[in-house]
């Protein structure tokens with residue numbers, strides 16, 4: 001498991017991490033989201049020991065990376081696999097040779113490393129591409145090779161830094177499914193840095209929002225979605241843009257586990273029928289149906305009544321603008 005405790009990193013004149021504490025359980029897929037400059041890359045660099053923390057601790061399976069240096073740090077890095085936005089494969093080597101590369105550097109004998117690399121290519125579904133060079137592979141296939149290479153040293157943790165940002169939607173889905181299936185098959189813990197909320201929606205069990213080097217929100221997806229007013233829940237289930245009609249009286253509601261039909265039932269039973277749903281999203285995340293809807297009401301009075309009735313039933317209603 002990964003455990004960060006008051007992790008702090010200061011550069012001359014700026015604080016990149018202002019005391020980060022969070023823990024990710026073994027076998028969990030955890031997303032770290034945040035705007036540019038929030039400290040995501042610095043966090044990964046401190047976790048891999050590429051950057052030394054100013055203070056605090058970063059433990060992987062109980063081993064404090066911040067306390068290591070030299071050979072011990074290099075050895076513990078082997079328990080971490082890294083996947084980047086671009087696979088950064090060696091152009092002159094085949095897919096198989098690219099996966100073999102870290103094993104070669106680690107001094108694994110040729111026959112053993114070849115067998116292991118073939119196994120890994122099979123694991124990522126690229127056995128038939130073993131002899132191809134990167135230029136002969138699609139972006140998604142290159143990323144698969146990158147993932148196989150990251151797994152070569154049998155890491156317990158996979159750190160993925162924007163692993164799908166350079167890929168189209170369909171390929172993104174395939175790579176995310178692959179990461180989820182590797183977690184299921186190998187039991188590895190996965191930390192994914194991303195600016196795409198769809199990545200969190202699709203495969204994360206838990207997530208953390210970083211802002212200005214601080215944890216603004218962290219938790220399991222279910223907990224996050226249960227509080228629709230929280231910043232991560234708003235990002236995970238956004239409300240589509242409002243219409244430009246200034247006369248329209250709308251009410252914004254968020255659902256976290258309550259069926260849409262219940263909202264209509266409450267409206268009917270309180271004599272404030274909803275005349276239309278102007279816009280909205282409804283989806284199932286982590287097994288819970290969640291959504292955000294903009295309901296059209298007859299007038300301001302009806303809107304007030306409906307708002308009161310829904311709130312009384314525990315449904316989250318936004319303040320009217």
Ligand SMILES: Nc1ncnc2c1ncn2[C@@H]1O[C@H](COP(=O)(O)OP(=O)(O)OP(=O)(O)O)[C@@H](O)[C@H]1O
Pocket residue numbers: 011012014015016034035036037038039040041042043
């Ligand atoms: N080597 C460095 N020297 C000085 N300041 C740095 C250094 N690395 C990062 N920073 C600063 O630390 C803060 C966090 O940067 P970081 O790259 O970790 O953010 P990020 O969330 O990964 O952003 P992005 O999504 O754009 O990659 C920023 O203010 C950045 O300018």
